[in-house]
Amino acid sequence: MSKATPSPTSSGAATAARPVPRRKVSKFGGLGPGIVVGGLVPMAVMLWDAQTGALGANPVQRLQLQTGVLSLALLILSLAATPLRLVTGWTWPARVRKALGLLAFLYATLHVLVYLVDKGLLNGDFGLATVVDDVVKRPFITVGFTAWLLLIPLALTSFKGSVKKLGFARWTTLHKLVYFVVALGVVHYWWGVKKDHTEPLIYGLVAATLLALRVIFKDFRSKKKAGGMGKTATPEN
């Protein structure tokens, strides 16, 4: 897990003339803040679109759809970190995983908020009963709502200290929930589409591939270890 905020290189220009004290140079300065700002770009564009009327004739539905797709896309991106490391050996994807996950949670929360507003949250005739009815009666909503609920503990324990508090093993187990959440997200998207399932299918295939890569590589490595070929294998971590 990486810290998204302090970049060791960002203050470099201030000490231009003097010899710089020896310190570690990050190869990826700017990456973390870039992810955060890049991930917030769609939100800024949505606000801009809302101002200019570019959300179309049914802005509520447009926001609903867009926040949902963004959440799923970011969640799947965060899932790509480990397979990328396994395939390429890169470690930088793992450093931005937390930021991606939290951005996914942000858009999922906006998605739920738009749904609640649509159910009348701002109208004054908001009925918790209608929401509960919806969540209980319609599998499409049940699945989506469950996915969001399961993201909450993950978001809450994504901060420094949580790993220590929970212990690494428990923290890891908890965060494996994300596989389940992604599956629920894809099913929810699939069910929400009236007929053309191309997009949910693509998201589903990408997510399935990423999950499969983990399994394949895990299998591959454990076989290597068991076979006593550890000498040639890339050392772990």
Place this chain on the structure above:
Amino acid sequence: MTKLPPEQTPKSAESEKTPNPRREFLRSAGIFTGTVAALGGGLELLSRKPGAEAQALPDLIGQAKRPLGPYDAKDAVTPYEQATTYNNFYEFGTDKADPARMAASLRTRPWTVKLDGEVKKAQTVDIDTLQSWFPLEDRIYRMRCVEGWSMVMPWLGFPLAGLIRRMDPTGKAKYVQFTSLLDTKQFPGQRSSVLTWPYMEALRIDEALNPLAFMAVGLNGRALPGQNGAPLRLVVPWKYGFKGIKSIVQITLTEKQPKTTWSIAAPDEYGFYANVNPKVDHPRWSQATERRIGELGRRPTLMFNGYADQVASLYSGLDLKKNF
């Protein structure tokens, strides 16, 4: 990751010893900008569906007399720009902005309509001739989409009943089947097998003879835009919007109930009748409320879309939960 052999490490150690702050800053700034562009741009491409531009206005075909009563919903008419850029017309694509973007590929003249089936004499008639058979009239109808949104549309056209009578049905005619144009050149969406093409819809003949059932050739006093179903479409305001088949090339009177496109695609979700009914939910969402395009909140959906006085008697004795 210690892939590099040890003899290569001094080089990187050296560069760590004398970092160039300027270069480092530029490098970070570059990574930052690249990441923002890649992630922000990528997410935008994935998720943002741009709206359609306003199209050139079709020709005026004139305002006609407007019958009052149920033919003139007193609700505020949906702005033309929204009524023509937010459409479901899968022949042009599944996104709501696709029809307005793609409609230029549709050629509505010359256009003929085949009138056949259980009629005394089948015929194929040019659209302009067909249109000249009837005086055109304006009708302001509510339109409720099965997806939970609604509009108020100022159609221009003629009652379907007149056309049915003109077709001179035989005694066996029980249903009216409508077929849309099948042409992948004009309808690029038909290259996708998302629905079975051509699009088909049907009504019971007594539904078709109801004075509310309407054939539209215009909108807002102008020729119907391609995205709204030019040059000839069905409007049955007490039914969900998908019953209002667009760009009709054939009308057939039949003895048996015809198959309809959406009931083939998902028989558990879209029935033959598709009457607007707030008490019968779609399996995936409630039909109790709707969003009028142009409004942010929702309003309660009315039985038969508010046309119960005119059409409820058509369905007396029919279980509308079963016959949805």
